[in-house]
Each structure stands twice: as structure tokens, then as C-alpha cells.
Amino acid sequence: MMAQVHSLTGVLLDDVALTLEELARACDVEPDWVVRHVRAGVLGGAPDMPVQAASLRFRSIDLLRARRLRDIERDFDANEDLAALVVDMADEIRRLRARMHVLGMRLV
């Protein structure tokens, strides 16, 4: 018997951003966790801006970062600031690797 195939169109998160509740659900964390990380400047906009939970919107990069932060905090019982530092450093490594690849360079 042929398996049924459902046709769907993916919505790009960078076209339709996630709300606070949606990001929290996608990361399996409480909304407070997200707000705390936004206030710390680790996710979303600038940390100095007042955080209005209802108006927060998140895109692909925030979802990726939030899930990485959550994994490091959970896997290593890590302090939130240290987890943020690890994620920032990992992002920088990725950026540098992509740059090297673009320039046709390889790590020896």
C-alpha cells in the first residue's frame, strides 16, 4: 500500500517571526527563561531596550541560539552567563570557518 504523502509549504521564520510563547515552546523552556536571556542581551534585540514580552519577536537565528543555550545549560548545569559565552564563541568559530571556506582555506 502506498503511504499517504501530505503536501505542505514551509513558512520561513524570517518572514513570520515567533512570539515569546512560540519560541519558549519550540525550545521547551518557560517564557521567563526567554525574557531573562533577552534582558541579558543574549537573544533578540539590544539589552538596554525595555523588554515588552508581548512585542518580542524572534527569527531563525534566535531559535538556533536559544536551543544551543538551553542544551548547554541543561547538559552541563551551566551558569547562564557562561553558557552565553560558549554560544558566542561557537558562533564566532562557525563564522570564521565559513570565512575560511569562502577564501578557499582549510584548517591543517
Next chain:
Amino acid sequence: MEYKDYYTVLGVERSASADEIKKAYRKLVRQYHPDVSKHKDADAKTKEINEAYDVLGDAEKRAAYDELGRGYRPGQEFRPPPDWGSQFDVNGAEGSDFFADLFAHVGRRGRAGGAGMGGMGGGFRMAGEDIHAGIAIDLRDAYQGATRNVTLRVPERNAAGRTVTRDKTLSVTIPKGVTPGQQLRLGGQGQPGIGGGPAGDLYLEVQLNPDPRYRTEGAHVYENVPVTPWEAALGASISVPTPSGPVEVTVPPGSQSGRKLRLKGRGIPAAQPGDLYLILDVVLPPASSDRARELYQAMARDLAFNPRDRIGA
């Protein structure tokens, strides 16, 4: 399905304490983390380690796993008993078939479904979990859009009321202009909810298949273009194949290897379209015939050229 020995995966004894399991897990996570590991199969290994810890790091799941796996060896054909797992909720879909079939029941902690959450009594509602997975496409698909099939293993109640898993195939239309790392959301395609709660969503992270001709950085695309020494020295109009089709490009006179020619807006057609960078690569003709050697000798004689001037030679 084959039995998986999660204790072997984590390198611990079956009698290991929760603390020993956690320590072993952390050590392996660091060792195989895709950002730092040099292992070719770091991604697969990380998934395997996470799957093992998802079970052994949870007392309830570990007890169930120990109970079911008694007497099995790794790789041995495994069949859960017929009455196994009739009353539990579902799990995420990132593990193996073995994991999905075995632990579709013991369940991760579910989420409250907003106003519907009313304790474990009659009004209990819970939203289904979101599922996260990757989807690999070619660069050309990022330019043109594409349709790809994604198969998920999802839980389902059979006629006898048991939770079983089945494959569900989605034909996903990917819009043009996606860049690596972007997320596609498919509403309601995650795990089913409980007690009438809404289903979770499916998130697909876009990845590009490696292409020997092109490299990408966000929406920008880079392509090496071989040119002859005379095209580089004298300038030329050349035809270059690009992800969006062949283009005529003017090579400015006096170009050297490494010179970048920017074709604005010809990168990935994202909301902010990227640029296409053509990187010139001057290729010398081989001195493999008498005539070619004569020409090189004439250049050596007639051109007062020392490329090592700048380093003082």
C-alpha cells in the same frame, strides 16, 4: 529493529550511578561536539550520545529500558512485548527507530496547554511537542525553491488502543531564497496534543549540500573562475556558469589571481538578496610543447618581470 546498548554508547557499566552516567555523558558531549570535534561522524555520534542519555539520564526511562532489554545484545533483533507502552505519551522524533519505537511511551515532560491545563483530572489538555530536524537542499534549490519529502516517525493509537509508531511522509515546499541556518516552520506537524490540545509544530533547519563549484556565506555566493594569463593581463569578456545560469562577465585588464568581481544581487535571492563573487584564478598553460616553451622563453627574455620585487629578492 536492532537492540541498542545505551550503556555501551555512554561507556558505563550497567550498575553505574546517575552521577557516573551524567559525567560520562558530559565528557562525550564535549568530545564529539560538532563545533570542536574533528571526528567525521561527530554529528551522528552526538545524536547517539544524546539518545542514550535521554534514556539513561531519566530514572523512569532507564528502569523501563533495563526491564525490556534484559538478555539482549547490541545489534540483536529486538521486539518489545505486546503489552508494552499502551498508556504513555509520545516523545521527540530526533532519536533512532529503536528509540522511537521503544520510548514513544515513557515520554518527555509535556507542556501545559495554556488555559486548558487543569491538573491530571478530567480537564487535562497538553500541547504536543515541537519536532526539530534538518533538511538538506542544493544551492540551485535555494535559488529556485524546491519540494522535498520528509519522513517522520510519529506515534498513533491502533485499534487495540496501543501506541505504535508509523512513518509519515510530508512533501515540503521550500520557498526560494532560503539561506543555511534558516528555519522553516510547518504548523501542526509536530507531535499530537493530549486531551484535545493542539499538535506541536515541525521546524526544519535548512542546510546546503556541499557543492565543489560554489561556497556560501549567508546569502552571498563565491565561485572560483579560471582565466588564462592573457585574459587576466589584457582583459576579456568571458562566459561564466553561475547558479542562476550563464552570465557574460568583463575581466578587467591587469587582473591577478584572487581578484574578486562582484555581481550585485546574483547571490541567493533572499529577502536581502546576496551578491555573487567571482574569484579569478589565473591558470598557466602547460609548457608541454616546443612552441609553448618558446613562448615562455620569449616572455622571460622580453618582459622585465620579477614577481619577488616586493619581498626584496
